[in-house]
Amino acid sequence: SKGKYIHLHMGELYGAADGADSVRSAMQLYESGLKKYKYSKKLWLAYVTYVLTHRTTDSAADTVAGDIEASKKLCSRALLSLAAHKHVFLQLQYTLALYSAGIAFLNARADSRDMSFALSQFGLFLEHGRQHFDDCLLKYPRRTDLHNIYIDQEVKVAKHIGVLAASRGAVVEKKHKAASLTVASLRSSQLTTVRTLFNKALASMNVSISNVKLLFKKYLEFELQHGSAETQERCFIWLCTKKCNDFSSLRLL
16 A cells, blocks of 8 residues: 555655664654554565664664664564565565675774674674574475575675775785784685585585576686685586586486
């Protein structure tokens, strides 16, 4: 209905504004809207995303734990109102919002002097995002596309960390060396995470033939862009020997 979309549009306007008054008005807007449209997955998602990306709690100025926890509680509340067939939409979109919010948080603090703190807060977004993806894979095993979506988000994170590592590595001032090492360590850990996800997805018996082909291609592209000569060779050999043998009867290649 028109009323629902008016609430969504007003929510977007409040989302672009700053200040405690705007937050208070936005919260009132969403609460009043959900009294009329409590079965709207889009309105619930907009509300959950707003709480995730705006300071609606009394937590410390630059910490995100309170915002994440508040958004999780709101997401659980939404699931109680929505029909079962709408659950996967809300859970998946909320998970993607966690990744997007984490990347936006890190980008906004790319020049921070306290990079260790910024990375720890960024890690909270990733931790909760991964938990939700894992939950979705368990709850909806037939949604094999979730493997691809999960991997795409982690690859996106790897790209952003790679850009940050490159920019930090270009800074020669002594005061930034520790931060540069921290970012480099995070990048190494992230690449390992992505490779683990690829291996896990390819080993899953629930992955369809078309998805296996797509995963093969994505894995090789990932290694060509982010891996070393050693990891690229190892990936190519692993895919061509082990996995190609496993699926040779299905003529995947």
